[in-house]
Amino acid sequence: MNVSDERTVSLWATVKAAPDAVPLMENDQADVIVIGAGIAGLSVAYEFAMCGQKVAVIDRGEIGSGMTARTTAHLSSICDDYFSQLIELRGRELARQFYQSQSAAIDRIEAIQKSEGIACDFRRVDGFLFPSSGAEDASLERELDAALQIGVAVEKIVGLPFVEFSAAPALRYGRQATFHPLKYLRGLATSICARGGRLYCDTVVEKVEEAEDGVRVSTSSGLSVTGRWAVVATNSPINDRVAIHTKQAPYRTYAMSFEIDRGVVPDGLYWDMEDPYHYVRLQPGEGASDFLLVGGEDHKTGAVDDAERRFAALTAWIKRLVPNLGAETHRWSGQVMEAIDYTGFIGRNPGNERVFVITGDSGEGMTHGVVASILIRDLILKGSSPWRDLYEPSRKTTGAIVDYLVENATAVKNFAEYVAPGEVDSVDKLQPGQGAIVREGLTKVAAFRAEDGTLYKRSASCTHIGCHVHWNSLERCWDCPCHGSHFAVDGTALNGPAVSPLADL
Numbered sequence: 374m375n376v377s378d379e380r381t382v383s384l385w386a387t388v389k390a391a392p393d394a395v396p397l398m399e400n401d402q403a404d405v406i407v408i409g410a411g412i413a414g415l416s417v418a419y420e421f422a423m424c425g426q427k428v429a430v431i432d433r434g435e436i437g438s439g440m441t442a443r444t445t446a447h448l449s450s451i452c453d454d455y456f457s458q459l460i461e462l463r464g465r466e467l468a469r470q471f472y473q474s475q476s477a478a479i480d481r482i483e484a485i486q487k488s489e490g491i492a493c494d495f496r497r498v499d500g501f502l503f504p505s506s507g508a509e510d511a512s513l514e515r516e517l518d519a520a521l522q523i524g525v526a527v528e529k530i531v532g533l534p535f536v537e538f539s540a541a542p543a544l545r546y547g548r549q550a551t552f553h554p555l556k557y558l559r560g561l562a563t564s565i566c567a568r569g570g571r572l573y574c575d576t577v578v579e580k581v582e583e584a585e586d587g588v589r590v591s592t593s594s595g596l597s598v599t600g601r602w603a604v605v606a607t608n609s610p611i612n613d614r615v616a617i618h619t620k621q622a623p624y625r626t627y628a629m630s631f632e633i634d635r636g637v638v639p640d641g642l643y644w645d646m647e648d649p650y651h652y653v654r655l656q657p658g659e660g661a662s663d664f665l666l667v668g669g670e671d672h673k674t675g676a677v678d679d680a681e682r683r684f685a686a687l688t689a690w691i692k693r694l695v696p697n698l699g700a701e702t703h704r705w706s707g708q709v710m711e712a713i714d715y716t717g718f719i720g721r722n723p724g725n726e727r728v729f730v731i732t733g734d735s736g737e738g739m740t741h742g743v744v745a746s747i748l749i750r751d752l753i754l755k756g757s758s759p760w761r762d763l764y765e766p767s768r769k770t771t772g773a774i775v776d777y778l779v780e781n782a783t784a785v786k787n788f789a790e791y792v793a794p795g796e797v798d799s800v801d802k803l804q805p806g807q808g809a810i811v812r813e814g815l816t817k818v819a820a821f822r823a824e825d826g827t828l829y830k831r832s833a834s835c836t837h838i839g840c841h842v843h844w845n846s847l848e849r850c851w852d853c854p855c856h857g858s859h860f861a862v863d864g865t866a867l868n869g870p871a872v873s874p875l876a877d878l
C-alpha cells in the first residue's frame with residue numbers, strides 16, 4: 374500500500390487521463406490557470422483552449438485521479454434532491470434553469486466527444502426513478518407534477534426490467550446519458566494539449582492570490598504560475614476558509630461493479646427513492662459480458678465507519694432487482710459535496726474578481742462540472758451567463774436556513790471531541806492495519822500501525838480550520854467530517870479544502 378493513496382480503486386482505474394503530464398518545473402504564465410484536473414477543471418480548460426486562450430492546469434496528483442476517477446458517471450439533468458423540493462426552495466424559474474443547464478451540459482459532452490472523436494462509450498439513454506420499497510406512489514406523483522411544471526421530458530410508466538418490478542410505477546426521463554469518465558477525460562486532455570494548453574501533475578497548489586490585473590497561483594515547491602484568471606476546481610475549494618464551506622456538507626458514497634451477461638438489463642439509468650438512495654447502470658465490457666455499476670448508501674463523512682455493511686446493503690439491493698448477477702469486480706468509495714439548497718456553487722469566489730470556484734456538486738458532479746465550464750467561460754469572455762444567479766457562490770437561500778444550522782452544528786459538535794477520551798487508550802493496543810484516535814496527555818493523536826509494524830502518529834487536528842479527523846478503515850485514511858478533507862496515514866492531504874499535511878508530533 375502506498376501510504377499517500379486512498380485504498381480502493383474503481384472500475385476506471387486502468388485508464389490514465391494524461392500519462393505524459395509532468396510536474397511544474399519552472400514558473401509559468403497563462404491566461405487562465407485551472408487548479409484541479411477532474412471533470413470540472415479539464416472541461417473549463419477545454420472551453421478556454423477552444424476560445425484561443427492560453428491555459429495551464431495544475432493537479433496535486435495524476436491528471437483525472439480525484440473524485441472523477443471514482444464516479445459512476447450517470448449524466449443526468451434530473452435533480453437528485455427532487456424537483457418538487459428544488460421548486461419549493463428556489464422557485465419554478467430557477468428549477469427550470471437547473472434542468473436546462475444540466476441538459477445543456479449533457480449536450481455539450483455529446484458534441485465534444487463527437488467533434489474530438491473521443492471513444493468514451495457515450496450513449497443517450499432513458500433515466501428511471503422508482504420507489505424500490507413499493508410504497509411511495511404519492512411522492513412519485515408529486516415529482517411528476519413538479520417536473521412537468523418546468524418542462525422536463527418525463528412520463529409515468531408501469532413496469533421496470535427487474536424481478537418483482539414488472540408492475541411497479543416509475544418516472545421515465547428522456548435524453549439522459551452515460552459514458553466512461555476516464556476515457557472522456559483522456560480525450561479532453563489530448564485536445565487541450567493539442568491547442569497549446571499545459572497540464573501539470575504532482576504539483577500541490579498552496580495559495581491563489583488576486584492582484585489588480587491578474588492572479589498568482591503558488592505551489593508547495595515554491596514555483597508559481599501567473600495569469601489573468603484562476604479557476605479553483607478542486608472539488609472542495611482550497612482557497613476558501615469558511616464562506617462556501619458553511620453552505621455545503623461532505624458525504625461518503627459507495628459503489629460496486631459486477632459482471633453481467635449482455636442483454637439481461639436494458640441500457641439505462643435507474644435510481645430509487647429510498648434514503649439513502651441506490652442507483653444502477655450498465656457499462657460495456659469485453660465479449661458477451663458487461664458491467665453493472667451499483668451505487669449509493671451515502672452517509673455524512675466521518676459519521677460512521679461501516680463500509681462492509683454499506684457494501685452488503687448495496688449487494689442485497691441489486692440482487693433483489695437482478696438475481697442472476699455475475700461476479701463482483703470492484704468496490705470503492707468517494708465523496709460528494711451536498712449544497713444546502715440543492716445546486717452547486719459556480720462563479721466568482723466570494724470577495725474576488727478574478728478567481729472563480731466550482732463546488733457543491735452533489736451526486737451530479739459530472740454534469741455540474743460541465744455546466745461550470747460553460748458558465749465560467751461566458752462570465753469571463755462574454756461578461757454574463759443566464760445561469761449566474763442559480764449557481765452564484767455568494768448566494769443566501771433563506772429557506773435553507775435550517776440545513777445551514779444543522780451543517781454548522783456538525784462543526785460545533787466536532788470540536789467537543791477534543792475533550793473526549795481516545796478510541797484506544799494507548800498506541801500499543803493498535804493492531805497491524807488499524808487506525809484510531811489516541812489521547813496522549815492533552816493531545817489527540819491520529820495513529821495508524823502498518824502491517825510491517827511501522828507506527829504513524831500525526832495530530833488529529835485537520836489543517837483546514839482544526840476539526841477533529843475520523844478514521845476511515847475502508848480507505849485507510851483520515852476523514853474530516855466538517856468540510857471534507859482527507860489525509861493519508863502519513864498525514865499527506867489527499868482531498869481539499871486542506872492543503873497542508875496533518876502536523877507531525
Ligand SMILES: Cc1cc2nc3c(=O)[nH]c(=O)nc-3n(C[C@H](O)[C@H](O)[C@H](O)COP(=O)(O)OP(=O)(O)OC[C@H]3O[C@@H](n4cnc5c(N)ncnc54)[C@H](O)[C@@H]3O)c2cc1C
Nearest residue numbers: 409411412413433439440441444445447578707737738739
Ligand atoms: C462513488 C461516486 C459516484 C458518483 N456518481 C456520480 C454520477 O453517477 N453522476 C454524477 O454526475 N456524479 C457522480 N458523482 C460525483 C462526481 O463524480 C463528482 O462530483 C465529480 O467527479 C467531481 O469532479 P471535480 O472535477 O469537481 O473534482 P475531482 O475529480 O475530485 O477533481 C479535483 C482535483 O483537484 C485536485 N486538487 C485538490 N487539491 C489540490 C491542490 N491543493 N493543488 C492541486 N490540485 C488539487 C485533486 O487532486 C483532483 O484531481 C459520484 C461520486 C462518487 C464518489
Ligand code: FES
Nearest residue numbers: 835837838853856
Ligand atoms: S475540512 Fe474544514 S476543518 Fe477539516
